[in-house]
Amino acid sequence: MVVRMADDELDRLFRALADATRRDIVRRTLVGSVSVSGLAADYAMSFAAVQKHVAVLESAGLVSKIPSGRERLVRAEPEQLARARRALAELEAIWRQRDIQLDAILAEPEE
Amino acid sequence: MPITSVIPDAETLTLTVVGDYAVPVERLWAAWTDPRQLERFWGPPTWPATFTAFDLKVGGKAEYHMTGPEGQKSGGYWRFTEVHPGRGFTFVDGFCQPDGTPNDDLPGTIMEMEFESTPGGSRYVAVSRFPSIEAMEQLVAMGMIEGLKAAQAQLDGVLGLEAA
Numbered sequence: 001m002v003v004r005m006a007d008d009e010l011d012r013l014f015r016a017l018a019d020a021t022r023r024d025i026v027r028r029t030l031v032g033s034v035s036v037s038g039l040a041a042d043y044a045m046s047f048a049a050v051q052k053h054v055a056v057l058e059s060a061g062l063v064s065k066i067p068s069g070r071e072r073l074v075r076a077e078p079e080q081l082a083r084a085r086r087a088l089a090e091l092e093a094i095w096r097q098r099d100i101q102l103d104a105i106l107a108e109p110e111e
Numbered sequence: 112m113p114i115t116s117v118i119p120d121a122e123t124l125t126l127t128v129v130g131d132y133a134v135p136v137e138r139l140w141a142a143w144t145d146p147r148q149l150e151r152f153w154g155p156p157t158w159p160a161t162f163t164a165f166d167l168k169v170g171g172k173a174e175y176h177m178t179g180p181e182g183q184k185s186g187g188y189w190r191f192t193e194v195h196p197g198r199g200f201t202f203v204d205g206f207c208q209p210d211g212t213p214n215d216d217l218p219g220t221i222m223e224m225e226f227e228s229t230p231g232g233s234r235y236v237a238v239s240r241f242p243s244i245e246a247m248e249q250l251v252a253m254g255m256i257e258g259l260k261a262a263q264a265q266l267d268g269v270l271g272l273e274a275a
Contacts, residue, residue, distance in 0.1 A: 087247035088119035088126055091239070094155070094251075095128045099114045101152035105142055106134050 013086055016060035021045070022053050026062055026076055033066065033075040061086065115234075124241040129234060136233035140197055140226050143235065150175065158185070169194055173202070174211075186211055190219075199225040206249070217249065218242035 017023055021043055028034055040050040054074055057063040065072040118127040132139055142148045146162035154160035154177045164174040173189035186207030193201040205219030221240040226233065241247045 083244050084121035084124060084247065085119070087244060087251050088121060088124075090251040091126055091247060092117050092119060092128075095117065095126070095237075096114060097155045098152050099128075099130055101155075102130070102142060103132070105148055105151055106132055106138060 012060040013062070013089070016056050016062055019053065019056075021050075022057055025050075025053060025057060025074065029063055029074050030076040033068075033073040035068070035071040035073050036065075037071065039074060124244070124247065126239045126241075128237045128239075130237075131229060131231060131234045133232040136226050136228045137197065139233045139235060143224065143226070144200075146173070146175075167191060167194055167200065174207075176207075184209075188213055189222075197226070199223070217246060220246065220250070 017026070024043075025039055028039070036051060036054060037047065039054070040047045043050055054063060054065070057074075058065065061077060063074050064077050065074055067073075114128060115131045116127070116129045118125075120126075142152075144165075144167055146165040149165075150160045150162045153162075153175070158177040158179050160175050160177050162173060162175040164172060166172055169191055171191045171194075173191075174186075175188070176184050176186040178184055186209075188205050188207055189202040190205065191200055191202045193199070201221065201223045203219040204222050206214040206217045208214045220242065223236075223238040223240070225236045227236075241250075
Protein backbone atom coordinates (compact mmCIF):
# COMPACT_ATOMS: atom_id res chain seq x y z
CA MET A 1 0.00 0.00 0.00
CA VAL A 2 2.73 2.45 1.00
CA VAL A 3 4.69 1.49 -2.10
CA ARG A 4 1.77 2.08 -4.46
CA MET A 5 1.10 5.53 -2.99
CA ALA A 6 4.74 6.46 -3.49
CA ASP A 7 4.47 5.44 -7.16
CA ASP A 8 1.39 7.62 -7.64
CA GLU A 9 3.06 10.51 -5.88
CA LEU A 10 6.10 10.11 -8.07
CA ASP A 11 3.94 10.02 -11.20
CA ARG A 12 2.17 13.22 -10.17
CA LEU A 13 5.41 14.93 -9.30
CA PHE A 14 7.11 14.21 -12.59
CA ARG A 15 4.02 14.82 -14.64
CA ALA A 16 3.72 18.19 -12.92
CA LEU A 17 7.32 19.03 -13.80
CA ALA A 18 7.16 17.74 -17.39
CA ASP A 19 5.97 21.14 -18.63
CA ALA A 20 8.07 24.26 -19.14
CA THR A 21 5.38 26.66 -17.90
CA ARG A 22 4.82 24.67 -14.73
CA ARG A 23 8.55 24.48 -14.05
CA ASP A 24 8.71 28.22 -14.50
CA ILE A 25 5.81 28.70 -12.07
CA VAL A 26 7.59 26.59 -9.45
CA ARG A 27 10.83 28.54 -9.92
CA ARG A 28 9.06 31.88 -9.58
CA THR A 29 7.02 30.88 -6.56
CA LEU A 30 10.08 29.51 -4.74
CA VAL A 31 11.43 33.04 -4.68
CA GLY A 32 8.16 34.53 -3.45
CA SER A 33 4.39 34.18 -3.61
CA VAL A 34 2.73 35.40 -6.79
CA SER A 35 -0.96 35.86 -7.50
CA VAL A 36 -2.51 33.70 -10.19
CA SER A 37 -3.21 36.83 -12.22
CA GLY A 38 0.39 37.94 -11.68
CA LEU A 39 1.56 34.60 -13.08
CA ALA A 40 -0.93 34.74 -15.96
CA ALA A 41 0.31 38.18 -17.01
CA ASP A 42 3.65 36.65 -17.99
CA TYR A 43 2.51 33.71 -20.06
CA ALA A 44 0.97 33.85 -23.52
CA MET A 45 -2.07 31.81 -22.52
CA SER A 46 -5.47 32.30 -20.96
CA PHE A 47 -5.98 32.86 -17.25
CA ALA A 48 -7.88 29.54 -17.20
CA ALA A 49 -4.89 27.76 -18.72
CA VAL A 50 -2.59 29.16 -16.01
CA GLN A 51 -5.11 28.13 -13.34
CA LYS A 52 -5.02 24.61 -14.76
CA HIS A 53 -1.21 24.53 -14.55
CA VAL A 54 -1.38 25.71 -10.94
CA ALA A 55 -3.95 22.99 -10.18
CA VAL A 56 -1.62 20.30 -11.52
CA LEU A 57 1.24 21.67 -9.40
CA GLU A 58 -1.02 21.82 -6.36
CA SER A 59 -2.08 18.20 -6.73
CA ALA A 60 1.59 17.22 -6.89
CA GLY A 61 2.21 19.12 -3.64
CA LEU A 62 4.63 21.52 -5.30
CA VAL A 63 2.60 24.69 -4.69
CA SER A 64 -0.28 25.79 -2.55
CA LYS A 65 -2.71 28.68 -2.86
CA ILE A 66 -3.20 31.18 -0.06
CA PRO A 67 -6.13 33.56 -0.07
CA SER A 68 -5.09 37.20 -0.05
CA GLY A 69 -7.97 39.60 -0.25
CA ARG A 70 -9.80 38.84 -3.47
CA GLU A 71 -6.88 37.02 -4.96
CA ARG A 72 -5.19 33.68 -4.42
CA LEU A 73 -1.44 33.75 -4.02
CA VAL A 74 0.56 30.82 -5.30
CA ARG A 75 3.56 29.79 -3.26
CA ALA A 76 5.92 26.87 -3.62
CA GLU A 77 5.63 24.30 -0.86
CA PRO A 78 9.04 23.26 0.23
CA GLU A 79 7.74 22.34 3.66
CA GLN A 80 9.86 19.71 5.19
CA LEU A 81 7.65 16.68 5.34
CA ALA A 82 6.35 17.03 1.80
CA ARG A 83 9.88 17.49 0.49
CA ALA A 84 11.07 14.51 2.45
CA ARG A 85 8.23 12.35 1.17
CA ARG A 86 8.88 13.38 -2.38
CA ALA A 87 12.61 12.79 -2.17
CA LEU A 88 12.04 9.41 -0.54
CA ALA A 89 9.67 8.41 -3.33
CA GLU A 90 12.30 9.31 -5.87
CA LEU A 91 15.05 7.51 -4.00
CA GLU A 92 12.78 4.50 -3.87
CA ALA A 93 12.57 4.62 -7.67
CA ILE A 94 16.38 4.64 -7.80
CA TRP A 95 16.48 1.53 -5.61
CA ARG A 96 13.89 -0.24 -7.75
CA GLN A 97 15.93 0.41 -10.88
CA ARG A 98 19.08 -0.75 -9.09
CA ASP A 99 17.24 -3.88 -8.04
CA ILE A 100 16.16 -4.71 -11.59
CA GLN A 101 19.81 -4.60 -12.63
CA LEU A 102 20.95 -6.67 -9.64
CA ASP A 103 18.29 -9.25 -10.42
CA ALA A 104 19.58 -9.55 -13.98
CA ILE A 105 23.14 -10.13 -12.75
CA LEU A 106 22.02 -12.79 -10.28
CA ALA A 107 20.14 -14.60 -13.04
CA GLU A 108 23.39 -15.06 -14.96
CA PRO A 109 25.30 -18.30 -14.49
CA GLU A 110 28.34 -17.75 -12.29
CA GLU A 111 31.75 -18.19 -13.89
CA MET B 112 9.76 -8.16 -8.27
CA PRO B 113 12.72 -8.98 -6.10
CA ILE B 114 12.17 -5.96 -3.88
CA THR B 115 9.64 -7.18 -1.35
CA SER B 116 9.30 -4.06 0.71
CA VAL B 117 10.29 -0.43 0.72
CA ILE B 118 9.65 1.54 3.87
CA PRO B 119 10.26 5.27 3.68
CA ASP B 120 10.14 7.28 6.89
CA ALA B 121 9.87 11.01 6.28
CA GLU B 122 10.29 11.79 9.96
CA THR B 123 13.53 9.92 10.55
CA LEU B 124 14.71 10.35 6.95
CA THR B 125 15.34 6.66 6.42
CA LEU B 126 14.57 4.32 3.59
CA THR B 127 14.55 0.56 4.20
CA VAL B 128 14.65 -1.72 1.20
CA VAL B 129 14.34 -5.50 1.38
CA GLY B 130 15.18 -7.69 -1.62
CA ASP B 131 14.59 -11.44 -1.80
CA TYR B 132 16.36 -13.61 -4.35
CA ALA B 133 16.42 -17.27 -5.31
CA VAL B 134 20.21 -17.48 -4.95
CA PRO B 135 22.44 -18.57 -2.06
CA VAL B 136 23.48 -15.80 0.34
CA GLU B 137 27.10 -16.17 -0.78
CA ARG B 138 26.05 -15.25 -4.32
CA LEU B 139 24.12 -12.20 -3.09
CA TRP B 140 27.06 -11.15 -0.91
CA ALA B 141 29.40 -11.48 -3.88
CA ALA B 142 27.20 -9.24 -6.05
CA TRP B 143 27.34 -6.54 -3.38
CA THR B 144 31.07 -6.78 -2.60
CA ASP B 145 32.62 -7.36 -6.03
CA PRO B 146 33.17 -3.93 -7.60
CA ARG B 147 32.83 -5.39 -11.11
CA GLN B 148 29.32 -6.56 -10.26
CA LEU B 149 28.41 -3.55 -8.10
CA GLU B 150 29.09 -1.16 -10.92
CA ARG B 151 26.57 -3.03 -13.06
CA PHE B 152 23.68 -2.22 -10.75
CA TRP B 153 24.66 0.65 -8.44
CA GLY B 154 23.80 3.25 -11.10
CA PRO B 155 21.02 3.30 -13.71
CA PRO B 156 21.75 2.58 -17.39
CA THR B 157 21.81 6.32 -18.16
CA TRP B 158 24.35 7.07 -15.41
CA PRO B 159 26.38 3.90 -14.90
CA ALA B 160 28.76 3.63 -11.97
CA THR B 161 32.45 2.77 -12.20
CA PHE B 162 34.25 1.66 -9.07
CA THR B 163 37.94 2.58 -9.14
CA ALA B 164 38.78 1.35 -5.65
CA PHE B 165 37.17 -1.10 -3.24
CA ASP B 166 38.72 -1.87 0.12
CA LEU B 167 36.16 -3.78 2.20
CA LYS B 168 37.45 -3.41 5.73
CA VAL B 169 36.75 -1.13 8.67
CA GLY B 170 38.21 2.24 7.76
CA GLY B 171 38.62 1.16 4.14
CA LYS B 172 37.19 3.10 1.22
CA ALA B 173 35.51 2.46 -2.06
CA GLU B 174 35.74 5.10 -4.78
CA TYR B 175 33.35 5.41 -7.66
CA HIS B 176 32.00 7.83 -10.19
CA MET B 177 28.83 7.95 -12.26
CA THR B 178 29.09 8.90 -15.93
CA GLY B 179 26.25 10.77 -17.56
CA PRO B 180 24.98 10.54 -21.14
CA GLU B 181 27.13 13.51 -22.20
CA GLY B 182 30.21 12.25 -20.41
CA GLN B 183 29.56 14.25 -17.24
CA LYS B 184 31.17 12.70 -14.20
CA SER B 185 29.86 12.71 -10.65
CA GLY B 186 32.08 11.21 -7.98
CA GLY B 187 31.34 9.43 -4.75
CA TYR B 188 32.99 7.30 -2.11
CA TRP B 189 32.10 4.74 0.51
CA ARG B 190 33.87 4.65 3.84
CA PHE B 191 33.31 1.32 5.60
CA THR B 192 32.59 1.55 9.33
CA GLU B 193 31.60 -2.06 9.98
CA VAL B 194 32.31 -5.28 8.10
CA HIS B 195 30.99 -8.74 9.04
CA PRO B 196 32.04 -11.02 6.18
CA GLY B 197 29.12 -12.82 4.62
CA ARG B 198 26.65 -11.12 6.96
CA GLY B 199 26.75 -7.40 6.42
CA PHE B 200 28.57 -4.13 6.27
CA THR B 201 27.94 -0.50 7.06
CA PHE B 202 29.36 2.46 5.20
CA VAL B 203 29.04 6.18 4.78
CA ASP B 204 28.15 7.06 1.17
CA GLY B 205 29.49 10.49 0.40
CA PHE B 206 29.89 12.97 -2.44
CA CYS B 207 33.17 13.98 -4.00
CA GLN B 208 34.27 17.35 -5.31
CA PRO B 209 34.99 17.54 -9.05
CA ASP B 210 38.66 16.85 -8.29
CA GLY B 211 37.77 13.56 -6.57
CA THR B 212 38.40 14.61 -2.96
CA PRO B 213 35.58 14.03 -0.46
CA ASN B 214 33.13 16.90 -0.21
CA ASP B 215 33.04 17.68 3.48
CA ASP B 216 30.35 20.33 3.05
CA LEU B 217 27.80 17.65 2.26
CA PRO B 218 27.33 15.00 4.95
CA GLY B 219 27.11 11.44 3.67
CA THR B 220 24.34 8.89 3.92
CA ILE B 221 24.80 6.02 6.33
CA MET B 222 24.05 2.71 4.64
CA GLU B 223 23.56 -0.46 6.65
CA MET B 224 23.57 -3.66 4.60
CA GLU B 225 22.59 -7.01 6.05
CA PHE B 226 22.47 -10.34 4.28
CA GLU B 227 20.79 -13.57 5.35
CA SER B 228 19.75 -16.97 4.05
CA THR B 229 16.05 -17.52 3.62
CA PRO B 230 13.94 -20.58 2.75
CA GLY B 231 13.68 -19.24 -0.82
CA GLY B 232 17.36 -18.36 -1.13
CA SER B 233 18.64 -15.16 0.41
CA ARG B 234 17.79 -11.59 1.26
CA TYR B 235 19.44 -8.23 1.75
CA VAL B 236 18.09 -5.48 3.95
CA ALA B 237 19.45 -2.03 3.08
CA VAL B 238 18.77 0.82 5.48
CA SER B 239 19.70 4.27 4.21
CA ARG B 240 19.90 7.01 6.85
CA PHE B 241 19.92 10.44 5.23
CA PRO B 242 21.50 13.35 7.05
CA SER B 243 19.05 15.94 5.72
CA ILE B 244 16.38 16.63 3.15
CA GLU B 245 18.88 18.69 1.17
CA ALA B 246 21.18 15.69 0.94
CA MET B 247 18.30 13.51 -0.23
CA GLU B 248 17.39 16.04 -2.88
CA GLN B 249 21.01 16.18 -4.01
CA LEU B 250 20.98 12.39 -4.31
CA VAL B 251 17.78 12.55 -6.29
CA ALA B 252 19.29 15.17 -8.57
CA MET B 253 22.24 12.84 -9.13
CA GLY B 254 20.02 9.76 -9.42
CA MET B 255 19.30 10.22 -13.13
CA ILE B 256 16.15 8.13 -13.15
CA GLU B 257 15.75 6.40 -16.50
CA GLY B 258 13.19 7.99 -18.76
CA LEU B 259 12.80 11.16 -16.74
CA LYS B 260 15.94 13.00 -17.86
CA ALA B 261 14.23 16.18 -19.00
CA ALA B 262 12.13 16.57 -15.87
CA GLN B 263 15.10 15.62 -13.74
CA ALA B 264 17.36 18.30 -15.22
CA GLN B 265 14.73 20.89 -14.49
CA LEU B 266 14.19 19.56 -10.98
CA ASP B 267 17.94 20.06 -10.46
CA GLY B 268 17.53 23.68 -11.44
CA VAL B 269 14.52 24.16 -9.20
CA LEU B 270 16.21 22.62 -6.20
CA GLY B 271 19.42 24.47 -6.95
CA LEU B 272 17.54 27.76 -6.84
CA GLU B 273 15.91 26.74 -3.57
CA ALA B 274 19.25 25.93 -2.00
CA ALA B 275 20.76 29.29 -2.98
